[in-house]
Amino acid sequence: MTEHTVTSYEDELKFIVRRISEMGGQAERMVEQAVAALMRSDWDLAQSVVADDVLLDAAQRDLDERAIRTIAKRQPMAVDLREIVGAIRISNDLERIGDLAKNIAKRVIAVHDHSQPVQLVRGIEHLSELALVQLKEVLDAYGEHDHLRAMAVRDNDEQIDAMYTSIFRELLTYMMEDPRNIxxxxxxxxxxxxxxxxxDHATNIAETIYYIQTGEQMEAERPKGDTTPSLVQQGSNLPPAGPEG
Amino acid sequence: MTEHTVTSYEDELKFIVRRISEMGGQAERMVEQAVAALMRSDWDLAQSVVADDVLLDAAQRDLDERAIRTIAKRQPMAVDLREIVGAIRISNDLERIGDLAKNIAKRVIAVHDHSQPVQLVRGIEHLSELALVQLKEVLDAYGEHDHLRAMAVRDNDEQIDAMYTSIFRELLTYMMEDPRNIxxxxxxxxxxxxxxxxxDHATNIAETIYYIQTGEQMEAERPKGDTTPSLVQQGSNLPPAGPEG
Structure with a gap:
């Protein structure tokens, strides 16, 4: 990446926003490749994801320092300040998405040489497609300063939670059927x-976009499909139990 | 909590630091109670942890806004700016520790009514004791602006990783022995x-303390006990496989 000579606050802000987009693209690619590596038991691809995570970590630290320098030098107020603080938060979420992709990549070796039920692997692939759509949507919403689009991303997270719950139950059933699957x-x-x-991190980014644009926090209590029920239904005895947080 | 009338930058900073300590205490308590609830299958305690998490989330948002207002109003430079940016990061880590405690609490209901092997439950209790020592140490290091103590916290994280790996393997073995344990x-x-x-979040906080005090990032590549080996030992076939990230 070529170094950019920063001349005005406007330029610095544009530079930071562009960096976030680049980091977002890198995080997306890591997730895609980690899941592909898991599907195909591809060690080389898994290792490249692990290596990419080092770059994303470095990009986050660099963005943080740049954002802080900008705050110190330009002393922005109101929406400008929120834009920069928001960039710090979003780069944090993107870095953590990279970590999660790395974690998946690291499991490739562990899963290899064990029989993987095709429908479950498909389920995980489909789950990752949903997550990638969310990530893409929220990065677009960021680029377009569109907090309504960001709100839609948060609302869609329920679908991912529901599919995760279903995969969790299937995996448990499969483990019970044959201990060699464990x-x-x-x-x-x-x-x-x-x-x-x-x-969840795509949702966090959506909430940050809302905050940048409006100066308000989205209300904290989003209804979550997979969580509340189990503490309410104390008497119930669903086999197998839900996945939880 | 009574509202504090802020009169000077020094006061605002002290207020923020005190808030971080309060949030830290709250996060510690949530972790203790979540693990206690898991050990004793105590639903009421689990529910109180879930409720406390809402308060910790609110405290984090409040601290964030306060910190941002302080940056905008006081335009601090160098170490003062790092102190405030550091507080934002630490409150983020504390909020996530609260989320993790909540996640554990939510599993109390799921684990209840299933036989729990005593030695494994003890293992988890011991793991949580190690994590709580780390959390307490790092919060003390923060209170005392002691970045050497913070570095020691980071180095100790390996112990937690090693114990987690051992518990992971024991749990898998136990599942294989009897599917009813799954x-x-x-x-x-x-x-x-x-x-x-x-x-890991205690480690992040340690790294933030180091950054606040020195203006430098700790080098990123901490040797991690439980991760690298599995991608290196491609030919090995340890049963059961390591836990990964």
């Missing part, structure tokens, strides 16, 4: 959880 | 993972 399914379980959390 | 063990597996991640 090791592979455990790793698929954590991979599914990592993907579900990528969706 | 549901409970899966939830214990995720609980152990949540605790291991609490350790």
């Amino acid at each position: 090791t592979a399914c455990t790793h698929l379980l954590f991979s599914a959880k990592n993907i579900e959390r990528i969706g | 549901t409970a063990c899966t939830h214990l597996l995720f609980s152990a993972k949540n605790i291991e991640r609490i350790g």
Whole structure:
């Protein structure tokens, strides 16, 4: 990446926003490649994802320092300040999406050499597609300063949660049917959880976009499909139990 | 909590630092109570942890806004600016520790009514003790502006990773021995993972303290006990496979 000579506050802000877009593209690619590596048991691809995570971490640190320098030098107020603080938060979420992709990549070796039930692997692939759509949508909403689009991303997170819950139950059933599936399914379980959390980070980014644009926090209590019920239905006894947070 | 009339930059900073300490205490308590609830299958305690998380989330948002207002109003430079940006990052880590405690609490209902192997439950309790020591240490290091103590916290994270790896393997073995253990063990597996991640957040806080004090980032590449080997030892076939990220 070529260094940019920063001349005005406007330029610095544009530079930061562009960097976020680049980091977002990198995070998306890492998620795609990590899931592809898991599907195909592709060690080389998995290792390249692990290597890319180092770059994304460095990009986040660089963006942080640049944003802080800009705050110190330009002393922005109101929406300008929120834009920069928002960039710091979003780069944090993107870095963590990269970590989650790396975690999935690291499981490739662990899952290899174990039989993987095709429909479950498909399920995880489909879950990752949903998460990637969310990520793409929220990055577009960021680029377009569109907080309504960001709100829609948050609302869609329920779909990911619901599909994760269904995959969780299937994986447990599969483990119970044959103990030889346990090791592979455990790793698929954590991979599914990592993907579900990528969706949560897309939601966080959506909330940050809303905050940047409006100066308000989205109300905290989003209805969550997979969580509240289990603490309410104390008497119920669903086999197997839901996945939880 | 009574509102504090802020009169000077020094006062605002003190107020923010005190708030971080309060949030830290709250996060510690939530982790303790979540693990206690898991050990004793205590639904009421689990529900109070879930309720506390709403308060910690609100405290984080409040601290964020206060910190941003301070930056905008006081335009601090160098270490003062890092102190405030650091507080934003630390409150983010504390909020996430609260989320992880909440996740553990939510599993209490799922694990209940399933037989739990005593030695594994003890293992998780011990893992949480290690994580709580890390959290307490890093909060003390923050209060005392002691970046050397913070570095020690980061170095100790390896112990948590190693113990988590051992618990992971034991849980898998136990699941293989008897499929009726699978549901409970899966939830214990995720609980152990949540605790291991609490350790990671203590490490993040340690790195932020170092950054506040020195203006430098700790080098990114901490040797991690549980991760690199599995991508290197491609030919090995350890049963059961390591836990990964």
